[in-house]
Amino acid sequence: MESDSDMTISDRENAGESEDWELEGSEDWEAESSEEEEDWEVESSEEEDEDLDVENSEEEEEEEEEKEEERAKGKEKVEGNDRISELPDAIVEDILSYMPMMDAIKTSILSERWRWSRKLHKFVLRSDYTTFLTPTINSCLHQLVLKHVEELCLDFDSYQLPSLYLLPPEIYSCGSMKKLSSTLCQIFPTATVNWRTLRDLSIANAFLNDHVIQMLLVGSPRLESLLLRNCGGYNHINSTTLRRLVIEYYGNDPDPTTWLEIDAPNLHSLELIGCMRIKLQSLRNLLSALVHVTLTFSLDDVINPVTTIDNNVADVYQDMVSRLLNKIRHAKYLTVGTWPIQTLSTLELQKFPPSIILLCKHLTLDINLCAKGFPGINRLLRSSPNLEKLVADLSGFHEYEEYEGGPRHIWNFNAKNYWESKKLLSHCLKTVEIIGFTHNVLEIAKFLLQHAQGLEAMIFRKSKGNNRQRYFGQGDDFFGIIKKLLSFPRSSPHAKILIE
Secondary structure (H helix, E strand, O other): OOOHHHOOHHHHHHOOOOOOOEEOOOOOOOOOOOHHHOOOOEEOHHHHHHHHHHHHHHHHHHHHHHHHHHHHHHHHHHHHOOOHHHOOHHHHHHHHHOOOHHHHHHHHHHOOHHHOOOOOOEEEEEEEOOHHHHHHHHHHHHHHHHOOOOEEEEEEEOOOOOOOEEOOHHHHHOOOOOEEEEEOEEOOOOOOOOOOOOOEEEEEOOEOOHHHHHHHHHOOOOOOEEEEEOOEOOOEEEOOOOOEEEEEOOOOOOOOOOEEEEEOOOOOEEEEEEEOOOEEEEEEOOOOOOOEEEEEEEOHHHOOOOOOOOHHHHHHHHHHHHHHHHHOOOOOEEEEEHHHHHHHHHHHHOOOOOOOOOOOOEEEEEOOOOHHHHHHHHHHHHOOOOOOEEEEEOOOOOOOOOOOOOOHHHHOOOOOOHHHHOOOOOOOOOEEEEEOOOOHHHHHHHHHHHHOOOOOEEEEEOOOOOOOOOOOOOOHHHHHHHHHHHHOOOOOOOOEEEEO
16 A cells, blocks of 8 residues: 555646645755656645545454454364363363263363373263163263273262163273273173273172172283172172272172172282171181281171071171181281171170181271170280280271170170270280270270280370260360379380370
């Protein structure tokens, strides 16, 4: 575009312009070297307004063109490589894996990366399950199998129980999985299972059988950890690769004729938790490999959750607990719950001599400390000559774990003075830790302070749980408890009492 400074008078006349012109600077301007090259600079206010309008219009057009170009570039960027796609793989996987199912599916439409165009390390699907979602979930899992997912968590909830999501056949051939966790999924492989890299398997709220369990174990040659929570229908677990086994709440209907057998010679950690609803008949080959054992199960309602266990069944339970402790006697870390301890109390009160020497160095009592547990605790302490640390955790909820077996008359013992005539065999005990509080704690504390010759510290901790055992005394009662503790005789001159 030409400006006023570039236009000559003759040019303007040729353009048919008849306006009056005002010569500017006529007295001061100097002629150039040649008349042909002389340019007279003129300026017209009307002409200036007109040119400015043209100039502004052209500038607006240029700005609009620039905006169009930017919009085109932005569109090309969104279509080609959006901002989500520029994120690192780990961040994309983490965002996608924790999104609700329907949101994740919708988001996958917006970003090419979120259509699992690359390999996914971890995918977590948490959702309420209804049957109309099955095709969508199947499509999602199909993509995950194609992209060689390594960690898969299917955590469903359902308001239409017993509505379970049936795992599609292709999941059983996903050889890339290293960790699989499922809740409310029906496990039913129809062909060979190929989980050649799977190391960690968790199944919750499902009905299994021995055939399915065996297929899963055979098809997982590297499986190290197995957790079965609220599952039932199986009676045998046989594996030479398992290092950790957790059975929590065996969910079968009560059946006094069924037994559970475990054969895992390389097991390092065993946890039997909650109501099992099945008796434990055999734990084969569980010897020197075991390091950590948790026995916080109960079997009361195998017969009937309301009635008292008859003496014949009680004898079976007592024998079962004794055999179980004998099988895991090499474990260095042992946790025992209310039901097994009270079962041992019946043996102790009936004066059956201990036939087991436990090698544990760390013993945790996960209990509701009541008088019925005193004889069982005493039996465990006398069976643990190498014990170095004792923890009494009173913070849990154990209302439905009371043992009702054994002859009724044996429970009429003098609980208040029970510990006065007892002795502690372990000379290695250095630390006692008590979490939570009941007044029964004082009797055991007095006994341990009096007999633990190598004791270094007795620690009282406030329970984190919200229950009746949470506080270590309140108000004036607190100072009365402290006064009693400090008055107890100590066999170890180095023993300290700490309250945290």
